[in-house]
Amino acid sequence: MRWNNQRRSDNVQNRRGRSGGRSAGGMGGASLILTLIRFVFTRFGLGGIVVLVGGYLVLQSMGINPLALLNGGGLAPTSSQMASGEAPTSAYDDMVAAVLGGTEDVWTEIFREEGLNGGSYPRPSLVLFTQGVNTACGYAPSAVGPFYCPGDRQVYIDTGFFDELQRKFGVLGDFPPAYVIAHEVGHHVQTVIGISDQVRQYQARSSDVESNRAQVRMELQADCYAGLWANRSEDVILEPGDIEEALAAASAIGDDALQRKAGVREVDADSFTHGSSEQRQRWFSRGYQTGDFSRCDTFAVAADQL
Numbered sequence: 691m692r693w694n695n696q697r698r699s700d701n702v703q704n705r706r707g708r709s710g711g712r713s714a715g716g717m718g719g720a721s722l723i724l725t726l727i728r729f730v731f732t733r734f735g736l737g738g739i740v741v742l743v744g745g746y747l748v749l750q751s752m753g754i755n756p757l758a759l760l761n762g763g764g765l766a767p768t769s770s771q772m773a774s775g776e777a778p779t780s781a782y783d784d785m786v787a788a789v790l791g792g793t794e795d796v797w798t799e800i801f802r803e804e805g806l807n808g809g810s811y812p813r814p815s816l817v818l819f820t821q822g823v824n825t826a827c828g829y830a831p832s833a834v835g836p837f838y839c840p841g842d843r844q845v846y847i848d849t850g851f852f853d854e855l856q857r858k859f860g861v862l863g864d865f866p867p868a869y870v871i872a873h874e875v876g877h878h879v880q881t882v883i884g885i886s887d888q889v890r891q892y893q894a895r896s897s898d899v900e901s902n903r904a905q906v907r908m909e910l911q912a913d914c915y916a917g918l919w920a921n922r923s924e925d926v927i928l929e930p931g932d933i934e935e936a937l938a939a940a941s942a943i944g945d946d947a948l949q950r951k952a953g954v955r956e957v958d959a960d961s962f963t964h965g966s967s968e969q970r971q972r973w974f975s976r977g978y979q980t981g982d983f984s985r986c987d988t989f990a991v992a993a994d995q996l
Contacts, residue, residue: 691864692927698784699791703817706779782849782867783818789868790816793875796922804983806883814838814878816845816871836870838877840886845874859942863935869916869974870939876915880908885989899960907988909964910973910996913940914986917977933978940970969996
């Protein structure tokens, strides 16, 4: 994959070691708060407590974790504080910024062509983290894998997942990480154009099985969007074998493949949330082969055509 000469996105945040996860609100933080409250009340009375609480709320509204400051931590970047200029802390960081930049260019063009969102593509942020991260969608450990949070319109990735693709699933090459990033950006596209909201409303009034089936359509569409990005980037980034690497990754992380790897005796299609290996390959290929945004409408086809 030829990414070295590509434009790097400015919308990458490096929160490794600074998000704090759940520990920021743990027993250590609680003890520190109680000690501080006692001190302020002793010295300044109830008025001091009011000022303390007000200051806490102001810092929180600015995206600053007061507990991290009290524990000697630094300021974690907020959504408006991009950290792409920081020194990379994994071998993947530069590639991540290049791929995200490529998705920005492609989707800016598609939004203009299709008249989506008034022809304007709002670029998402991509957050790099380790172990766990707090998001508008709640706390998430690294074990959940890369994900997109519609609440803050940000992609979250622990790049250790890319090593896991090779080590645990045998997915080789440098293009699978790009496929994963493009897939998560596809979820951002779905959020911007309103598909995500429609699906969540449907899921809220549906059975678990029907909710899963709607989620599968969402995921397959994001795969198709990833293929669409690959099509539009073919002349500037792809090399022979890259598409085959992406298809191998899609196969390895299909729901049926994951269930078999977990040792289930019989694959349960009703529990799928992302689609089978065959489906994921098919929809990525459709996006890549057609380069046509309208051909990625997974909600317009019958279930047996997914």
